[in-house]
Amino acid sequence: MSRQYSAALPIAHVALKILIVLNWLMGAAILALLVVMPNERWIMSAFDLSPSPEAERLVMGLRTIAVLGLAVVPFSYVVLKRLLAIIGTVRAGDPFVAANATRLQAIAWALLALQLLSLVIGAIAKALSTPAHPLNLDAGFSINGWLAVLLTFVLARVFAEGALMREDLERTV
Amino acid sequence: MAIAVKLDDLLHDRRMTLTELADRIGITLANLSILKTGKARAIRFSTLDAICKALACQPGDILRFEPGEAP
Numbered sequence: 620m621s622r623q624y625s626a627a628l629p630i631a632h633v634a635l636k637i638l639i640v641l642n643w644l645m646g647a648a649i650l651a652l653l654v655v656m657p658n659e660r661w662i663m664s665a666f667d668l669s670p671s672p673e674a675e676r677l678v679m680g681l682r683t684i685a686v687l688g689l690a691v692v693p694f695s696y697v698v699l700k701r702l703l704a705i706i707g708t709v710r711a712g713d714p715f716v717a718a719n720a721t722r723l724q725a726i727a728w729a730l731l732a733l734q735l736l737s738l739v740i741g742a743i744a745k746a747l748s749t750p751a752h753p754l755n756l757d758a759g760f761s762i763n764g765w766l767a768v769l770l771t772f773v774l775a776r777v778f779a780e781g782a783l784m785r786e787d788l789e790r791t792v
Numbered sequence: 793m794a795i796a797v798k799l800d801d802l803l804h805d806r807r808m809t810l811t812e813l814a815d816r817i818g819i820t821l822a823n824l825s826i827l828k829t830g831k832a833r834a835i836r837f838s839t840l841d842a843i844c845k846a847l848a849c850q851p852g853d854i855l856r857f858e859p860g861e862a863p
Contacts, residue, residue, distance in 0.1 A: 786833075790831065790832050790833035791833060791835070791836060792819065792824070792827040792832045792836065
């Protein structure tokens, strides 16, 4: 059992570090799309649109989605960084501490924010989508996502109680 | 803590060191120090039993309730 963990934890550690870098790169890419690149013309040509009020609405909507996509980056960072810290405590052999309960709670709030952002992005995409220009984004309501939020909040509470119990046990003579 | 541990006084009366007591009752010196300095959050009956046997005393001789102290 412990051998399985010893292999899984370094892999998870490296994977999370890679994901943190990818998260920042994604943020930089979205920022580049929003600021640096002449995105209006670029979006118009990508969607094969000619200048019209509807085209402008689509471009505006896509920009809003990009801004919301940018807001995803710090929340994802919170999730990944806290998870990395939790893995660090597991590797150090001391995971049942109050700090991990706080970290799990932060992850739960960040996941909640991500789900809310996903709902908004999904709603905008649905509003923008037309039969001529369908917009299929992987966003919107996800039962698994909301279940993960609930699970993480419960897990944070369990961890907090567990850490208290452990502290009591440690000071029991 | 409103419960004071009087292990120091008892050890002094019995002319016994904390290390000797730890050896006699089979509890680590570190844990016994936690108890002696009042940092313990709980005490097992088995520990109390062992200390009482080793020091020939009653639990009340080891623990005292001091109402004035903050819990």
